[in-house]
Amino acid sequence: MAGPLLDRVGHDARIVATYISLGVVNLVQYRSDFVLAVVNGLITLVTQLLALAVVFGQTSELGGWSRHDLLVLVGVHFLIGGLIGLVIRPSMETMMEGIRLGTFDFTLVKPADSQLLASVQVVRPPALVDVAIGVGVVVWGVGGRGGALSAGDVALFLLTLLCGTVTIYSFVLALSTMAFWFVRLDNVLAIFQSLFGQAGRWPVTIFPGWLRLLLTFAVPLAFAVTVPSEALTGRLDLATTLGAVALAAVFFAAARWFWFFALRRYTGASA
């Protein structure tokens, strides 16, 4: 029983590796985009630092988060934003365009997992700039807080970061899958981008109850940005960690189910 499954996983891994490595090999293609990404990344960074400066010009803590705690959060926000921009968002945009133009059919006639193919089809290396800025800002923030991080903290951070990325990926996939029904809603990802860009750069804990619930379970920004930041700022408890893992699993399973549900409709299997 394990044979075919292992074979499948190996095939999937090979496909992902090929896409990523080709993206990297073609870095040169994106040279001017890289310069642009650096400029844009720096502008965004300065904007966020200014926003923090304005806020902390009036107060010494925001809902229990110090200036350096928020710096860590800004870094994590950059990091996750970079990961989304590297593969997830460009692939999803291409998929929605493909559904509109009919080229999505080519994804379906290939002998591999359709969700996987749709999700990794475009790699945008310039987004790595945001990842790098994110790492830098996280280090800066952690350093500014003082006190050493234990290996356990770092492991928890990486675990929650992974879970957060999976959760966000599943959410964006489900959102994009709606293109099978609403072909004209090609800007549906704008809602996510706007929420992620605006609400995601503040700790979810400052939002009032109903909004916090919304940002945790409906649009899962809390587990993508706030929770990993909590791991680095000594706020993360066991329950939240387990919650992050569970939520990632639930979101992934639900998104995958929805994907195949949509495909059945697209291919007329359910009609």
Added chain:
Amino acid sequence: MTAITVDRLHKTYTVPEREGGLRAAVGSLVRRRTRQVRAVAEVSFEIDHGEVVGFLGPNGAGKTTTLKMLAGLLHPTSGEARVLGSTPWQRERSYLSRMALIMGQRNQLQWDIPVLDSYRLNQAVFRIPDAQFRSRLDELTELLELQALLRKPVRNLSLGERMKCEIAGSLLHAPQVLFLDEPTIGLDVAMQRRIRSFVADYNRRTGACVMLTSHYMADVEALCRRVIVIHHGRLLFDGGLTDLVHRFAAEKTITVELEESRADDADLARLVGGHPLERSATGISVRVPKAETARVAARLLAELPVVDLVVEEPPIESVIEQVFDAPEEQPSGQEVTGG
């Protein structure tokens, strides 16, 4: 050896009925009115390994729907199909690895990266071993003259170059069944000819079964001995290309070369029974209904100083045009010959 078996394949779409205006839009949120559209109706045929079959029909006849079902992209409403022993819409990986779908109007190569890199992606997806990948790539590169193109990003290629690269990319896994949907659309005549001869060559060398749709009859004439004509979702004809012309051509053209062109117009009109007549420097030509061909030809031979007389079928384009113009009530069942 049968490669494709299609048995009473039927596809009906449910489409929402929309009226313009805000009120209708709001109304449709509450209760959607839908309509059934029949795209493919009870179509059956069989295709053997090694055959190249032209799949003809006017726009909206059901060609693409049928191809999509055979490629596993659509489930039929009813009916069966087996391609290479699999039911296509079960989308088994073993089937998809032995099949290729090429659509002339749609691209599957990645826009920003070099062609060769797109091929490497296909290699990973189709699990082509390195040695096979290299040898097939070499072969395709030579046949389609791709050397200069492989390192260029797709966005820098011309339409014709891109199509060559698309085709090569779709054949790297050596598919045994090939669905070509308008592969030459928009290409210049020289490139059309290249693609045509390549497909013919690929079919000859690999024995792959090819199903081809095209609006260019030159493609069909060059590649397909057999054609399947589908119209309003129904199978109208299945047989040899020459039989198609025989069956559906309503007229023939009689061209006569004369010793001296002295016959006056009224005389000629009487001779050809009033059918449309054209004079040329050396003689005349006339289009007559099939049934009258022999009678008119005999009269011309008897009464004019004929040097030469030729009876021709009309060009295939005009026959096809005639078939497609037919209303839906056209006899379908009895016109179909065995596949």
Added chain:
Amino acid sequence: MAEQAVAGPTTAGRPDFSRVSWPALARYYRGEFSAATANNLAYRGAVAIWVVTTVIQPLVSIVVWRTVAGPGGQVSGYSSAEFVTYFAITMLVEHLTFIWLMWEFEYRIRTGSMSPLLLRPIHPIHKDVCDNLSYKVIGLLGVVPAMVLLVVGFGGDVSDIGVAQVLAFLLALLLAMALRFVLEWVLALSAFWLTKISALNNLYFSVFLFLGGSFAPLAVLPEAVRAVALVSPFPWMLAFPVEVAMGRRSGADVLVGYGVQLLWLGLALLLLRLVWRRAVRRYSAVGA
């Protein structure tokens, strides 16, 4: 269809909108506006999504500044309830003033869809004005309820807003709409020279975020930043109308504000004439 019918009487001649008569222009606007409205209604789902995105930033700002102020506290003269009102009105002004053309121009030039616009015997800015107005009118159906919800949901303070404030606000709003439209339309023209405009747009919006008053009321900003803001055109496109509505500016202060808005509008129009002429010349020279 409506476009052709209206453009008909003015066909002869090259793009020169000074020669278009007012009645013809009025007819053109009616036709273009209804065409744009029909289009917006056809894409109402997409329009609804854009409207939802305009709610997000004010919502976040409200949450952040309420947290900073705390219950009962004040920040530079703003209580929690006043922050709510400030950002709720900001949302309305932002919706009515912002334009998206700095992204569209890049697309127009890249795809060549700029050429047909230049061939029409009317200045392309008129089409953009109509498209914008139509989108804004339709968007109000979502933005106004959202504004009310924000004020009610977060307990905004509207006690200082009376008829006088509303009337004074309307004029400031109109001037802000005109000023921002012209200024950002000129910014959009940079696409005639630059192929990648995202960095420039990004920079512009970052500056606008602080100097325009959309991240925080000007009073909350550090002294130096506020000083820079007041000599820039940015607060006159956003913060000024909001402050007028909230009754934070009154009497002569409002009149001076109108004057500054008019001054900037005049300068922006001058800039528009200058840049547009060069842009068209460049476009025809490059032959894109």
